[in-house]
Structures are given as C-alpha cells and as structure tokens.
Amino acid sequence: MTKKIAIIGASGYTGAELIRLISTHGQIEIAALAANSKAGQSMAEVFPFLRHLDLPDLVTVDQIDFSQIDLAFCALPHKTSQKVINTLPKDLKIVDLSADFRLRDPAEYKKWYGNDHAAVEMQAEAVYGLTEFYRDEIAAARLVAGTGCNAATGQFTLRPLIAAGVIGLDDIILDMKCAVSGAGRSLKENLLHAELSEGYNAYAVGGTHRHQGEFDQEFSALAGREVKIQFTPHLVPANRGILSTGYVSGDAAEIHATLAEAYSGEPFVEVLPFGETPSTHHVRGSNFVHIGVTGDRIAGRAIIITALDNLCKGSSGQALQNANLMLGLEETTGLMGAPVFP
Known part of the structure; x- marks a missing residue:
C-alpha cells in the first residue's frame, strides 16, 4: 500500500532533494508540499529541474489535511521547525531535518542555538536520526530528529x-x-x-x-x-x-x-x-x-x-532512510542510486 507524505519547507535544497529521491521510490506518494513564502507556485517554477514530475502545487502549512498523511518531513530552519511541529497532529509521524530536536537537553539547545526550546514536551519522544546507530529506536519512533550533516x-x-x-x-x-x-x-x-x-x-x-x-x-x-x-x-x-x-x-x-x-x-x-x-x-x-x-x-x-x-546522506537521504523504517518499508528503498560522476 502506497504511503502518503507531506514535505514542509519544500522550496529549500533539502526539500528539493527529498522530492528527487522520492520520485523513484515507488511506495511513497507526495500528497502535499508546503512553502509559505512560495505558496501558490508550482514546483516547476521554484525548481525547474523537477518539471517532469507530476507534483502538487505549493501551499501553506495550514492548508494541508494531515488526516490523509502518513508521515511529514519538516525541512524548515531551526526555531521555525519547533513552532510548526508543535501545531501538527500528535499522532502524525514526523522526520525533522532541522536542528530543533537533535539535542536531548533543552539547555544545550539554548547554548548552541541561542533561543529557548519551544517544544520541550516533545523533545523527550524525539529519537536521534543517525540511522546506522539508532535503527531500532527509529523504526518505533513518531518523531525523528535528523542529524547535522x-x-x-x-x-x-x-x-x-x-x-x-x-x-x-x-x-x-x-x-x-x-x-x-x-x-x-x-x-x-x-x-x-x-x-x-x-x-x-x-x-x-x-x-x-x-x-x-x-x-x-x-x-x-x-x-x-x-x-x-x-x-x-x-x-x-x-x-x-x-x-x-x-x-x-x-x-x-x-x-x-x-x-x-x-x-x-x-x-x-x-x-x-x-x-x-x-x-x-x-x-x-x-x-x-x-x-x-x-x-x-x-x-x-x-x-x-x-x-x-551533505544534501543526501547528510540530510534528505538520511531522512528518507529513517522514514522507510518508520513506515515499515525496506530501509534502502529509493536510495540505492549510484553516485553521479564526473
């Protein structure tokens, strides 16, 4: 059964990289793409290299019906990501690509990122997303925090x-x-x-x-x-x-x-x-x-x-690897493409 996903922050590099990888996945459907600053535009306008794909237009986050979504990728900057994720349904599986849930101690988050943690109650359930070392925890997680590249x-x-x-x-x-x-x-x-x-x-x-x-x-x-x-x-x-x-x-x-x-x-x-x-x-x-x-x-x-x-294994590829585990799919699906050379 095909899983439906949303990408929040789809107009950035990591959002575009997620789309590139998922386009050949076969078991995941991109059901919604959000980018508040570019809402109303098509992905072909924002990223012409994705013109060949049949993708939904960009919308604001509040326009997405998350009851139809199996998992959301959040590809927003730190601080913004915490605030947005805090408003999403509490049963929604989320892979966060920002820094907002990587550090388990909220005091350490403030030390390194300069602002108070805005979703402390969610931090306790976040699993650090370095797949090769947290595989079992990621498979059972609702919220996974992607690592820095x-x-x-x-x-x-x-x-x-x-x-x-x-x-x-x-x-x-x-x-x-x-x-x-x-x-x-x-x-x-x-x-x-x-x-x-x-x-x-x-x-x-x-x-x-x-x-x-x-x-x-x-x-x-x-x-x-x-x-x-x-x-x-x-x-x-x-x-x-x-x-x-x-x-x-x-x-x-x-x-x-x-x-x-x-x-x-x-x-x-x-x-x-x-x-x-x-x-x-x-x-x-x-x-x-x-x-x-x-x-x-x-x-x-x-x-x-x-x-x-850095954009693939360091961020979006890692995020898809984690999502595969969270959705009960083969971990390598969509990710075995050979490197591009030269």
Missing part, C-alpha cells in the same frame, strides 16, 4: 572507534571541507559567486560550530565520560559534499579493522581497502558514505578520511 560525517568516522576503545579520546581532531549548499538557499553576501569562488575559508573556528553540540552529546554518551573534540569546518566553492580528515591516536591497522567490522553489514557505508582514501566525487548525489584509513609517519597516529553528500 557535519555531525553525521564525524560520527561515521569516530563512533565505532570510541565504542571499541581503540583511539585516544583527548586528542581527536576533525578538519572538514564543506560544500556551500550546507548553508541553505537563503541569500547571503559571503556566498555570492564573486566572494566564494577561487578560494575557501575556515569558519566557526575554536569549537563554536553548532554541530559541536551533537559531537559532545553523542561521543560523551558512547565513552561514558566527557569527550570534546577539536573540529574546524571550511567552506569550499563546491555545490555538494563533505570531506572530513580525522587525526587520531591509535594503531592504524586496528582502526581500519574496527571500522570495516562495524560497517560490514551496512548497505550505505563503504570502508575502503587500507591506505585508500575517498573523494566527494565518489559519493556525489548518493546516500553512500566512503571511509578511508591510513597510517601516519608518526607512530601511533592514524588519519581517517570520510566523504558523503
């Missing part, structure tokens, strides 16, 4: 290693190169072509990036003690992709073996042969993660390089 990349790199105790916990460094689509579709001066192209820059330097809150929460819970990593993201003039270079202490061969074993049954995570490293080109437009491990010239140090597509 940087947070997902770093966790694919480090979670199995922290859990297995094969790396030092006090000297972890993650250096990430992040494509511009991670900043969303809103107009920003520093993202103009003339100011972004032909160079790249670090941002949120010194541990101020909001996804650091997810690293603190998840890694500390895994280790059973406080874990704080060094993390610096860099904005690069590319449309899609994240490439993370992780620097850790530990035996490189053991680290590689630990990752290979942890992900051996995962359909979307590929651990490359020891010494090989991935490129964002190898995962572009797909729900796949590629991880490479190599030793360093300094004994007892290892380098782990991880690549994923």
Whole structure:
C-alpha cells in the first residue's frame, strides 16, 4: 500500500532533494508540499529541474489535511521547525531535518542555538536520526530528529572507534571541507559567486560550530565520560559534499579493522581497502558514505578520511532512510542510486 507524505519547507535544497529521491521510490506518494513564502507556485517554477514530475502545487502549512498523511518531513530552519511541529497532529509521524530536536537537553539547545526550546514536551519522544546507530529506536519512533550533516560525517568516522576503545579520546581532531549548499538557499553576501569562488575559508573556528553540540552529546554518551573534540569546518566553492580528515591516536591497522567490522553489514557505508582514501566525487548525489584509513609517519597516529553528500546522506537521504523504517518499508528503498560522476 502506497504511503502518503507531506514535505514542509519544500522550496529549500533539502526539500528539493527529498522530492528527487522520492520520485523513484515507488511506495511513497507526495500528497502535499508546503512553502509559505512560495505558496501558490508550482514546483516547476521554484525548481525547474523537477518539471517532469507530476507534483502538487505549493501551499501553506495550514492548508494541508494531515488526516490523509502518513508521515511529514519538516525541512524548515531551526526555531521555525519547533513552532510548526508543535501545531501538527500528535499522532502524525514526523522526520525533522532541522536542528530543533537533535539535542536531548533543552539547555544545550539554548547554548548552541541561542533561543529557548519551544517544544520541550516533545523533545523527550524525539529519537536521534543517525540511522546506522539508532535503527531500532527509529523504526518505533513518531518523531525523528535528523542529524547535522557535519555531525553525521564525524560520527561515521569516530563512533565505532570510541565504542571499541581503540583511539585516544583527548586528542581527536576533525578538519572538514564543506560544500556551500550546507548553508541553505537563503541569500547571503559571503556566498555570492564573486566572494566564494577561487578560494575557501575556515569558519566557526575554536569549537563554536553548532554541530559541536551533537559531537559532545553523542561521543560523551558512547565513552561514558566527557569527550570534546577539536573540529574546524571550511567552506569550499563546491555545490555538494563533505570531506572530513580525522587525526587520531591509535594503531592504524586496528582502526581500519574496527571500522570495516562495524560497517560490514551496512548497505550505505563503504570502508575502503587500507591506505585508500575517498573523494566527494565518489559519493556525489548518493546516500553512500566512503571511509578511508591510513597510517601516519608518526607512530601511533592514524588519519581517517570520510566523504558523503551533505544534501543526501547528510540530510534528505538520511531522512528518507529513517522514514522507510518508520513506515515499515525496506530501509534502502529509493536510495540505492549510484553516485553521479564526473
């Protein structure tokens, strides 16, 4: 039986990516698309690359009849998402792509996002949406909180290693190169072509990036003690992709073996042969993660390089993977498309 879904925030990059993926799904029907700022327009007007699809026109959220909807994706900015989700039917399954339910402690949410949590009573039922590590909880959940794209990349790199105790916990460094689509579709001066192209820059330097809150929460819970990593993201003039270079202490061969074993049954995570490293080109437009491990010239140090597509596996692909589980569908449905190369 076909499941009917709604996408709230369909005029942004993650909303469009959801539509692209669902268009070949076969078991999900897009019954409603909401984007308050573009209500009344067709998706062909907003995103001409979707012109070939028979899609409903954009409406405001209050125009959707949610009694006919099996699951809603909420692809709105943080703060806005909490307010909108708080008004939706309490029995509606929801996958939230924003940051609004990722942090379990409302005080941590205020610390990293600067405003009070507007749906504290709902936070308790939210399940963190990193599918490979919360699969059973997600399948039984009503509300799933998608991860940050940087947070997902770093966790694919480090979670199995922290859990297995094969790396030092006090000297972890993650250096990430992040494509511009991670900043969303809103107009920003520093993202103009003339100011972004032909160079790249670090941002949120010194541990101020909001996804650091997810690293603190998840890694500390895994280790059973406080874990704080060094993390610096860099904005690069590319449309899609994240490439993370992780620097850790530990035996490189053991680290590689630990990752290979942890992900051996995962359909979307590929651990490359020891010494090989991935490129964002190898995962572009797909729900796949590629991880490479190599030793360093300094004994007892290892380098782990991880690549994923920030819009797909880092956001909308992850959201669809979670929705499949929540709706009782095969987890990989709609997501096995090969990466786009070159």
